[in-house]
Amino acid sequence: MDRFTIEDLTAARTKAAAVLENPDIFHLMVCSGTGCHATGSLPVVEALRQEVAQRDLGDKVRVVETGCNGFCAAGPIMVVHPGDIFYQKLKVEDVPVIIEEHILKGKPVEKYFYKDPVSKKKIPSQDDIPFFAHQMPRALRNKGLIDPESIDDYIGRDGYRATAKALQEMSADEIIEEVKTSGLRGRGGAGFPAGMKWQFAKASPGETKFVLCNADEGDPGAFMDRSILEADPHAVLEGMIIAAKAINARQGYVYARTEYPLAIRRLGIAIEQAHERGLIGDDIMGTGFNFHVEIYQGAGAFVCGEETALMRSIEGRRGMPRPRPPFPAHKGLWEKPTILNNVETLANVPQIILNGGDWYASVGTETSKGTKVFALSGDVNNIGLLEVPMGTSLRKMIYDIGGGIPKKRKFKAVQLGGPSGGCVPEEYLDTPVDYEEIAKVGAIMGSGGAIVMDENTCMVDMARFFMDFIQDESCGKCTPCREGTRRQLELLKKICDGKGEPQDLNELESLSDVIKETALCGLGQTGPNPVLSTLRYFRHEYEAHIHEQRCPAKRCVALLKFEVNEELCTRCGMCARACPVDAVEWEKKQLARIDKEKCIECLTCYDKCKFNAID
Amino acid sequence: MSLAMRPEHADITPDMWPQIDEVIAVNRSIKGSVIAVLRQCQDVVGYLPVELMEYIASGMNLARSDVFGVASFYALFSFEPKGRHTLKVCTGTACYVKGIKEIITRICNEYDMEEGGTSPDMRFTLEPVRCLGACGLAPVMVIGADTHGDVSSDKVVDILQAYE
Ligand SMILES: Cc1cc2nc3c(=O)[nH]c(=O)nc-3n(C[C@H](O)[C@H](O)[C@H](O)COP(=O)(O)O)c2cc1C
Numbered sequence: 001m002d003r004f005t006i007e008d009l010t011a012a013r014t015k016a017a018a019v020l021e022n023p024d025i026f027h028l029m030v031c032s033g034t035g036c037h038a039t040g041s042l043p044v045v046e047a048l049r050q051e052v053a054q055r056d057l058g059d060k061v062r063v064v065e066t067g068c069n070g071f072c073a074a075g076p077i078m079v080v081h082p083g084d085i086f087y088q089k090l091k092v093e094d095v096p097v098i099i100e101e102h103i104l105k106g107k108p109v110e111k112y113f114y115k116d117p118v119s120k121k122k123i124p125s126q127d128d129i130p131f132f133a134h135q136m137p138r139a140l141r142n143k144g145l146i147d148p149e150s151i152d153d154y155i156g157r158d159g160y161r162a163t164a165k166a167l168q169e170m171s172a173d174e175i176i177e178e179v180k181t182s183g184l185r186g187r188g189g190a191g192f193p194a195g196m197k198w199q200f201a202k203a204s205p206g207e208t209k210f211v212l213c214n215a216d217e218g219d220p221g222a223f224m225d226r227s228i229l230e231a232d233p234h235a236v237l238e239g240m241i242i243a244a245k246a247i248n249a250r251q252g253y254v255y256a257r258t259e260y261p262l263a264i265r266r267l268g269i270a271i272e273q274a275h276e277r278g279l280i281g282d283d284i285m286g287t288g289f290n291f292h293v294e295i296y297q298g299a300g301a302f303v304c305g306e307e308t309a310l311m312r313s314i315e316g317r318r319g320m321p322r323p324r325p326p327f328p329a330h331k332g333l334w335e336k337p338t339i340l341n342n343v344e345t346l347a348n349v350p351q352i353i354l355n356g357g358d359w360y361a362s363v364g365t366e367t368s369k370g371t372k373v374f375a376l377s378g379d380v381n382n383i384g385l386l387e388v389p390m391g392t393s394l395r396k397m398i399y400d401i402g403g404g405i406p407k408k409r410k411f412k413a414v415q416l417g418g419p420s421g422g423c424v425p426e427e428y429l430d431t432p433v434d435y436e437e438i439a440k441v442g443a444i445m446g447s448g449g450a451i452v453m454d455e456n457t458c459m460v461d462m463a464r465f466f467m468d469f470i471q472d473e474s475c476g477k478c479t480p481c482r483e484g485t486r487r488q489l490e491l492l493k494k495i496c497d498g499k500g501e502p503q504d505l506n507e508l509e510s511l512s513d514v515i516k517e518t519a520l521c522g523l524g525q526t527g528p529n530p531v532l533s534t535l536r537y538f539r540h541e542y543e544a545h546i547h548e549q550r551c552p553a554k555r556c557v558a559l560l561k562f563e564v565n566e567e568l569c570t571r572c573g574m575c576a577r578a579c580p581v582d583a584v585e586w587e588k589k590q591l592a593r594i595d596k597e598k599c600i601e602c603l604t605c606y607d608k609c610k611f612n613a614i615d
Numbered sequence: 616m617s618l619a620m621r622p623e624h625a626d627i628t629p630d631m632w633p634q635i636d637e638v639i640a641v642n643r644s645i646k647g648s649v650i651a652v653l654r655q656c657q658d659v660v661g662y663l664p665v666e667l668m669e670y671i672a673s674g675m676n677l678a679r680s681d682v683f684g685v686a687s688f689y690a691l692f693s694f695e696p697k698g699r700h701t702l703k704v705c706t707g708t709a710c711y712v713k714g715i716k717e718i719i720t721r722i723c724n725e726y727d728m729e730e731g732g733t734s735p736d737m738r739f740t741l742e743p744v745r746c747l748g749a750c751g752l753a754p755v756m757v758i759g760a761d762t763h764g765d766v767s768s769d770k771v772v773d774i775l776q777a778y779e
């Protein structure tokens with residue numbers, strides 16, 4: 001393959017776009033993200049290819065494996081263009097029917113359409129499904145539309161045009177100015193303005209500088225960055241090249257979680273393809289600009305998502321944070337000026353360069369511009385990945401897009417920002433997605449994990465869960481984080497075990513204050529947030545554990561009796577059928593009884609009983 | 616190329632040594648590559664015996680303490696032999712909310728093992744891991760290259776039957 005000049009890129013774009021947009025063939029876009037892989041999309045792709053070959057439809061049909069479609073709950077998913085027809089939960093057996101009816105006879109197969117849970121109507125077109133209708137894809141603009149392993153597909157969707165523009169037509173200052181105008185803030189959690197960070201690094205003296213991409217995605221319950229890398233890896237690479245031009249760096253690293261093999265593989269392919277075309281490497285598109293990118297795999301330490309720790313880890317050392325200043329913009333990787341940006345932050349950059357900062361800032365709120373990607377999961381119907389304009393309310397995300405809470409249960413809280421964040425209860429669900437507004441209600445925007453919890457979730461147990469995480473991941477360098485979180489965890493465990501004392505809540509609060517003020521890095525400084533936010537909104541649950549030895553949500557095993565409540569039991573036998581070890585004795589129309597000798601306290605019966613009849 | 620005396624070790628078979636030497640040779644002159652070397656060597660052997668880390672240290676020309684220090688810091692590295700199948704159970708928030716705790720209890724009961732431990736017959740190692748990024752399928756368990764979603768405490772035993 002010859003190396004591209006800017007003219008070649010234009011020609012390649014026209015050619016690739018003609019394939020992507022060809023209305024005379026069917027484009028079968030099968031989701032091939034981690035979620036759909038697990039539900040069986042690969043055999044479906046295989047079957048489609050076979051069927052197409054057998055019927056000799058090769059020139060009428062394109063079968064494409066795309067990145068994560070976003071609607072993981074409906075996987076395996078296939079979208080057919082033209083027509084934007086959305087098929088869900090496909091199996092290998094369904095393939096011949098779809099080829100026969102839809103491709104050969106032109107009649108989409110209703111059986112596999114999405115069915116709206118409210119109206120009970122089948123919805124053929126992806127855009128009309130509520131999950132998609134309220135979204136605004138920008139960082140995810142190519143998801144489901146291209147083969148992430150094909151640079152041609154990416155080029156056909158305007159790929160590398162932003163790079164060409166930035167390298168050929170724009171000065172470093174102009175790039176920085178454009179990004180500042182866009183109002184783009186860091187999507188990795190802290191929300192620092194990207195343009196300003198770049199400006200500091202540009203102003204830093206030094207021949208050698210680095211651009212790093214943070215793909216560590218450590219917050220549990222977050223899969224935005226993984227999905228972006230799996231669906232559109234070139235967009236992130238372009239963001240890095242443009243950043244490199246802005247600060248004059250020649251080398252970049254992507255620090256990726258080792259738990260993300262598919263994302264790492266696709267990114268590797270993207271780097272290789274970009275290299276072959278001369279879009280990364282030396283003398284990019286004949287502009288004289290050099291920039292190389294390497295992937296660096298993490299090794300399972302949450303704290304390595306923190307910027308100074310991440311840099312130490314790339315240096316091959318124990319990933320411990322260090323105090324700032326000096327900031328990485330002055331002394332970062334190998335002591336050289338460095339910028340670190342999150343995957344999603346970088347994925348937004350090419351569009352900002354192409355369409356302008358004003359275009360980007362035309363959406364959003366006063367202080368939070370553009371869109372934000374969220375990973376919605378937990379007790380919600382439409383689990384998946386979504387991108388909404390800043391300013392969208394949490395309620396809209398959970399109910400209109402997320403389809404509400406399953407099993408007719410009640411909403412309790414949504415957890416934002418992972419172990420550094422907090423819970424937002426029902427009364428604040430109208431809070432808009434906005435860095436400052438979310439902080440006001442005691443949570444943080446965070447990287448985009450949004451975990452919905454229903455009434456069966458114990459908030460004390462959740463606080464314990466997050467503290468367990470923080471305590472385990474604390475690198476141990478500073479005392480407040482190491483010792484303070486250990487003490488907090490002890491207290492929370494004690495309360496969950498029904499041994500809590502009234503003064504424990506005060507101690508939790510005062511410890512939180514000390515840790516927040518004195519910890520060395522963001523891990524400790526934000527670690528007590530889940531405790532504080534659950535104390536703020538769900539103090540009554542803590543009090544029930546302490547004063548009444550009662551867990552209102554029935555999750556804390558030490559406070560449960562494992563006895564069937566005679567009055568509430570409807571004798572339905574659900575618990576007996578669900579018990580994995582046959583510890584529930586029940587006969588038709590008889591009261592169930594739990595044999596405590598056999599019971600392994602797994603809580604399955606509590607979960608299955610619809611009448612709250614197990615005490 | 617032999618970099619140092621190869622130590623005797625029951626779990627490092629003769630065909631593994633050339634692979635280990637290759638990893639060291641490729642990375643030897645790359646600054647900061649020790650984490651990648653440890654990861655790749657662990658992929659070859661299954662875990663990191665002390666003798667192997669000493670061998671890596673001398674091959675990479677690093678102090679023993681540097682290599683041990685790095686290896687002990689990162690959760691990915693294991694110093695104990697593992698079972699034939701490693702069950703990575705996700706203990707991320709989404710999986711926790713959806714009941715991973717019950718699944719772990721069930722596995723431990725069924726196969727007589729502890730969290731992080733290995734069953735007496737060396738069949739399974741139970742490794743709680745941080746979010747696997749597949750929260751849409753919660754609760755999630757990964758065995759080798761297979762991701763199992765929507766696991767429950769009764770289904771898990773059926774799933775595990777396929778792994779001898
Ligand atoms: C303990 C800790 C863990 C972090 N983990 C991540 C992470 O997984 N991904 C990420 O992008 N940022 C993470 N951050 C934030 C980074 O330090 C940094 O602010 C961010 O990557 C900068 O990029 P941005 O400005 O584009 O958001 C973490 C911070 C702390 C304190």
Ligand code: FES
Nearest residue numbers: 705707710749750
């Ligand atoms: S919390 Fe289990 S995969 Fe994310």
